[in-house]
Amino acid sequence: MSRRAGRTRQAATRTGLAALRAASQLPLPLLALIGRLMGVAAYYLMRTRRHVVQVNLRLCFPQWSQKARTRLAKAHFRALGQGIFDLPVAWWASPRRLRRLVQFVDRHHFDEAAAAGRVILLTPHFVPLKIGVALSLERPMANVYRRMPNPVVEEAFRAAIGRFGATMIAQEEGIKPILRALREGRVLYYLPDQDFGERGSVFAPFFGVPTSTLEAAGRLARTVGARVVPCYVWQRPWGRGYQIAFGPALPGFPSGDRLADATATNAAIEAGVRIHPEQYFWVHKRFKTRPPGSEPVY
Numbered sequence: 314m315s316r317r318a319g320r321t322r323q324a325a326t327r328t329g330l331a332a333l334r335a336a337s338q339l340p341l342p343l344l345a346l347i348g349r350l351m352g353v354a355a356y357y358l359m360r361t362r363r364h365v366v367q368v369n370l371r372l373c374f375p376q377w378s379q380k381a382r383t384r385l386a387k388a389h390f391r392a393l394g395q396g397i398f399d400l401p402v403a404w405w406a407s408p409r410r411l412r413r414l415v416q417f418v419d420r421h422h423f424d425e426a427a428a429a430g431r432v433i434l435l436t437p438h439f440v441p442l443k444i445g446v447a448l449s450l451e452r453p454m455a456n457v458y459r460r461m462p463n464p465v466v467e468e469a470f471r472a473a474i475g476r477f478g479a480t481m482i483a484q485e486e487g488i489k490p491i492l493r494a495l496r497e498g499r500v501l502y503y504l505p506d507q508d509f510g511e512r513g514s515v516f517a518p519f520f521g522v523p524t525s526t527l528e529a530a531g532r533l534a535r536t537v538g539a540r541v542v543p544c545y546v547w548q549r550p551w552g553r554g555y556q557i558a559f560g561p562a563l564p565g566f567p568s569g570d571r572l573a574d575a576t577a578t579n580a581a582i583e584a585g586v587r588i589h590p591e592q593y594f595w596v597h598k599r600f601k602t603r604p605p606g607s608e609p610v611y
Contacts, residue, residue: 337401345552352394404473531574
């Protein structure tokens with residue numbers, strides 16, 4: 314890319330970010346309505362992603378009728394559309410507004426684990442995931458993320474998610490800064506449900522489907538003696554805000570058995586998905602990596 318084209322791209326990106334920041338100041342119910350209407354359009358226009366969602370739902374809910382799965386797919390795209398505006402709220406809302414918008418559920422699970430020692434929050438990919446920035450108002454946090462190809466977006470992201478003192482760690486930096494943050498007493502906001510292939514993973518059941526599952530939660534917990542607490546970030550209906558809900562720390566975790574630990578993390582994710590299935594990130598190709606001898610599903 315030429316320098317001139319690069320400058321043009323950066324200028325366009327900054328303009329887009331400025332527009333999102335301005336939109337984030339609008340009332341959340343209005344943003345939710347606009348976003349959900351956009352999601353309705355996306356359901357019909359984004360054929361490739363709609364196919365991914367349909368495959369995921371068929372694999373995870375084979376007992377449901379096709380009609381029921383279609384209703385869920387449409388609800389998911391509405392939640393995704395709303396999530397377009399959840400992102401700038403997470404990036405730029407003031408501490409006062411975040412505290413007003415976020416409702417904690419079963420917070421005692423988090424508080425008890427934090428009082429006892431080091432904590433890893435097992436946080437699946439629900440649509441308003443970045444609203445978890447509100448946790449940085451409660452305790453020192455560490456966030457692991459994948460570097461972005463656009464440097465303007467990366468700069469804005471790091472500034473936004475780290476604005477309340479969270480340590481930002483790129484995946485490319487490896488495990489050492491993650492361990493250092495945990496040993497310093499920071500809570501790790503860990504995303505356990507991405508498909509990175511077979512390296513560092515085992516095939517563990519997720520909704521009964523053998524799924525490539527990262528082992529990192531068990532390895533990190535064992536190395537630093539951390540408790541692993543499920544954490545779910547959900548939209549509340551009609552733009553009334555968000556919930557951050559916690560489950561009990563995983564019992565007997567880590568066990569030292571790779572498959573048993575991966576199965577336990579997937580079971581915790583599945584428990585949250587069953588509460589709000591429309592908000593799980595079904596557009597992700599969760600079953601892209603297949604066990605040897607299995608046919609591709611997408």
